[in-house]
Amino acid sequence: MKALSRRIDLGARLTSKHLIAHPTEEPIRRKRSTLADVAKLAGVSAVTVSRALRHPRMVSSALRARIDAAVSELAYVPDVAASRLASARTHAIGVIVSSLTNGVFADYLRALHDTLLPAGFQVVVFSSRYSADEEEKVIATLLGQHPEAIIIAGIDQTPHGRRLLERSGVPVIQTFELTDDPIDINVGLSQRQAGYAATQYLIDRGHRRIGYTAARLDARAHARMEGYNRAMADARLPTDGLVATTPRPSSVSAGGELIGAILDRRSDLEALFCCDDNLALGALFECQRRDIAVPDQISIIGFNDLEFAACAHPPISSVATPRYEMGRLAAEIVMKIIEIGERPADRRIDVGFTISERGSTMPVARPQARRALSE
C-alpha cells in the first residue's frame, strides 16, 4: 500500500517558536452588551427591546428603528441561555451521529439542515465518534442544552444513555437501523437484511467464493456481517478464509489491505462484499494494482452508494440507503410533533434500501439470468 511517494517541503514550516508565550497586555474582554444596554441606548425599557426583537409588529416603527440602530451599534447578540431560561423554548434540535466526517452522514445531515433551518430550528450536532462511552457523555451534554427533540443515529445506546433519553421528555428519533424496541420513534432500515441482500445478490450472479471485509465493527457493520453469514449459510457456502476485518476506522487504504489479506489466503476469491464504499474503492484499486480484472475475475459490491461509487472505473455496485430521505423524514416527524403535537401512525418506519447494480459486478462478457432477490 505504501506507494512510492516523495515529500517536497514548501512554505513556512511549523516550529515551536510559534508558541512562545507572551503575556496578554490587558485582558480587555469588553463585556458583551445586554438587553439593558440596548434599552438604555435606545431610551426605552428592556421589555420593549425584547419585543422589538421577537415580535417586531408589536412595537411602533419609530421605536423599532431606534432599537435596531442601538442593536447594530452595540453588536448586540441575545444570550440564548437567558432566553431559554425565561421562555422554556430553545428551538434547538439535538442531533447525534457516529462521526461528523464519515461520508455516510453527509446527506443525512444535509437533509436535517435543509428541513429544520428554514423552519426556524437550530440544529445542534454532536459526534459520538464511534464510542459508546462518548455517546453517553454527549447525550448528557446535549440534554443539558434542552433540545426540543433528539435525532440520534443508531439503536444501540448504552442502558444509561437510553434512560437519559427516555426521561428527557422530548421526542427521540433513532435512525439508520431498525429495532423492535425503539426508545420513542424509529426511522431506519434493516442493516442485517441489507447485508443479506448484497450477499444474496452475489450468490445469484453465480458466485460461490464470496468474501466480506469490514472495518471498525460498529453495530451496523456487525449487522451487515450477520446478514452475510446468514446468506452464505442459507446457500450452504463455506466462508473459511473469506472474511477480513480490522478495528481501525474505515478507509480506502484499509479496503486495499483487507482484500489483500483475503487474496493472500484465497487466491480463488470470486466476489467481495465490502461493508462500505471506501473499502470497496480500496479493494478496486488493490485489484488494479495486482492486475486482477474487475468484474471479470472478481466482482465487488460496496455499501451506502456514496457519490464516488457511480463514477469509479468500473463503476462500483453498492447497496443504496436513502439517507437524505431518512433525514428529511426524521426532521418532518420531529416538527410535526413539536408544532402540532401529531405523532406518526407507526413508531417504526422502514425506509428500505436498493441495490445499485453497476459495472463492478456486471461482466460485459457473460450476462446472467437473474432471480428475484429476497431474504
Added chain:
Amino acid sequence: MKALSRRIDLGARLTSKHLIAHPTEEPIRRKRSTLADVAKLAGVSAVTVSRALRHPRMVSSALRARIDAAVSELAYVPDVAASRLASARTHAIGVIVSSLTNGVFADYLRALHDTLLPAGFQVVVFSSRYSADEEEKVIATLLGQHPEAIIIAGIDQTPHGRRLLERSGVPVIQTFELTDDPIDINVGLSQRQAGYAATQYLIDRGHRRIGYTAARLDARAHARMEGYNRAMADARLPTDGLVATTPRPSSVSAGGELIGAILDRRSDLEALFCCDDNLALGALFECQRRDIAVPDQISIIGFNDLEFAACAHPPISSVATPRYEMGRLAAEIVMKIIEIGERPADRRIDVGFTISERGSTMPVARPQARRALSE
C-alpha cells in the same frame, strides 16, 4: 459519466402513509428534574447538590453518596443555560467550518476534538455550508451561546460577521488561509502560494499545456486559481481552453466532467492541477475511461492530500496541507489564552504545505531533473 446502472428495489419503501397524522394522547412531557428536585430527594439543600456535582471534595462522602443516588434516580442532567447564566463560564469553544462533510475538515475537526475535549471543553460545531449569508447567521447563533473562543475556517467573513466577531470579546482564530489583517489570530497557509507551487511543480516536470479544474469557487479555490494563473503567466504559458470550473459542489463526478470538458477542447492536455482531491480522483477515472494513460499521457495533481490519494492506482500526487496540525495548534492557542492568558508571539502563523509526489505525476519511463520549487 452516467454509467450503466440498474436499481433493484428491496426492503420496505417509503410511502406517504407513514406520515398519517395521529394526535398525541397526552402531551405527557414529564417536566425535567431540577437541582431542587434532587436536593429534595436527597434531603439536602440545592447548593449542596451543586457543590457535590462541581466540587465533589467539598462535600462529605455520606451526602455525596445520597446525592449521587438521587441524581441517578431522577436521571438528572444540569441545565447549561442556568449554569452559564449563573457562572459566566460555558466551557464551550465555537467552531465554524464551511462544510461538516467535506473530507478537508475531517482531520481538522478531529484535532479540535482530540485537543479540546480532554481539557474539559465542549466543542460546538456549526457549518456555514459555503454561504456567506449562512455564515453570518451562524456567527450570531454561536455568539448567543457565549463560547469562550471561536475557531473559524477562512478569512473572508462578511463585514457584519467580522464586526460581531471583533466585538464578541473572545479570542477568534481564523484558520486554513493566511491574511494580513486577521480579526485576532490567524493560523493557516497561503492557498495562493500552494496553487502556485502545484502549477510550478508541473511546469518543472516539463509540462506546458497544464489545465486547472475547480468546483464551487469559494475563496480558497479562488486563491489557488490565482496561484495557477500567476505561475502560468510567469512561465509565459497560455491557458486558453485549459481551465474548467463549475459552481456545483466538488465531487468525484464533477472531476470527471471537468477534465472531460477540457479534453473535448484540448486533446493535447499534458497535465492537470485539480483544486481538490475529489476532482483529481474523478479526473483519474475519466482518463481510465477514455483510455488515457496517467501519468504517461496526462499528469494529475490534486490538493489537500486526502487519505485516498495515496492508495489510488496510480497513487495521486497532491498538495498536502497540515490540517490536523493546524487544528491542534488553533486549539492549543485557544486554551493557552483562556487558561493562562498567554497569547502567541505572532498573530499570524504560517503552517505551510508540502507536495506529496506520487505516481500520477511520475512516469516510470522518463525520470526528470528537478529544480528547487519556489514562487
Added chain:
DNA sequence: TTGAAAGCGGTACCAG
C-alpha cells in the same frame, strides 16, 4: 461542611 440569599439576562404576565 452546609445553607440562605442574591443575582446572571431574558421573557411572560399584567397594568397603565
Added chain:
DNA sequence: CTGGTACCGCTTTCAA
C-alpha cells in the same frame, strides 16, 4: 403600544 415585576435553574458570595 409600552413598562413593571416576577421568575426560569443554577452558582457565587457570605454566614452559620
